[in-house]
Amino acid sequence: DQQVKQNSPSLSVQEGRISILNCDYTNSMFDYFLWYKKYPAEGPTFLISISSIKDKNEDGRFTVFLNKSAKHLSLHIVPSQPGDSAVYFCAASKDSGATNKLIFGTGTLLAVQP
Amino acid sequence: KAGVTQTPRYLIKTRGQQVTLSCSPISGHRSVSWYQQTPGQGLQFLFEYFSETQRNKGNFPGRFSGRQFSNSRSEMNVSTLELGDSALYLCASSYSSGANVLTFGAGSRLTVL
Numbered sequence: 001d002q003q004v005k006q007n008s009p010s011l012s013v014q015e016g017r018i019s020i021l022n023c024d025y026t027n028s029m030f031d032y033f034l035w036y037k038k039y040p041a042e043g044p045t046f047l048i049s050i051s052s053i054k055d056k057n058e059d060g061r062f063t064v065f066l067n068k069s070a071k072h073l074s075l076h077i078v079p080s081q082p083g084d085s086a087v088y089f090c091a092a093s094k095d096s097g098a099t100n101k102l103i104f105g106t107g108t109l110l111a112v113q114p
Numbered sequence: 115k116a117g118v119t120q121t122p123r124y125l126i127k128t129r130g131q132q133v134t135l136s137c138s139p140i141s142g143h144r145s146v147s148w149y150q151q152t153p154g155q156g157l158q159f160l161f162e163y164f165s166e167t168q169r170n171k172g173n174f175p176g177r178f179s180g181r182q183f184s185n186s187r188s189e190m191n192v193s194t195l196e197l198g199d200s201a202l203y204l205c206a207s208s209y210s211s212g213a214n215v216l217t218f219g220a221g222s223r224l225t226v227l
Contacts, residue, residue: 004156006156032214034214034215036218041220042220043118043204043206043218043219043220043221044157044204044218045218046215046216046217049214049215089156089157091157093214095212096212096214097212098211098212099162099169099170099211099212100145100147100162100169100170100206100208100211100212100214100216101147101159101162101170101172102147102157102159102214102216103159104149104156104157104158105156106154106155106156107156
């Protein structure tokens with residue numbers, strides 16, 4: 001049972017445009033959400049996170065939006081750069097103050113074309 | 115500041131063998147978590163250790179086990195290897211349990227023949 005879903009395996013965007021990566025979840029007990037980026041032959045690196053009490057969090061070119069009623073979150077990258085090309089994983093946590101157990105989606109491969 | 119170090123980076127085993135993977139967390143980090151990454155499955159949580167105690171365990175068979183030492187270094191072991199155990203095994207550390215923002219190592223790529 002996949003509790004965190006990334007339904008788009010891949011996404012291609014032109015440099016300078018906006019990249020929108022989507023993530024859906026099924027468990028309403030999740031209270032913290034994160035995005036990680038992964039380059040080949042490297043471990044995932046933390047990008048941005050959001051608590052369930054917020055609906056938006058912004059960090060430079062990256063913004064995460066959370067829609068709790070739809071159980072949906074999205075990552076916006078503006079403007080997209082070729083160095084953003086990587087696999088992006090959405091992750092969720094419940095009891096976030098007590099455990100580091102994260103439930104990950106299957107990832108979306110973003111390709112930013114120069 | 116050194117990152118999370120995993121050894122070995124690559125290894126090949128045959129069915130029925132066992133394997134031990136090692137993880138050295140960032141200095142000062144006391145929580146270590148292990149994840150399995152396979153194509154199409156994303157990252158799946160194996161277990162989390164904090165101060166030498168297993169805090170949480172994922173939905174994996176008993177062939178998968180782990181431990182943490184007093185210096186926070188961790189090992190995971192897989193016994194009686196199966197072909198389906200071929201995967202990238204990722205270790206992540208954080209200062210405490212519940213910090214959620216994990217720092218991952220580059221992983222150990224296990225191939226089972």
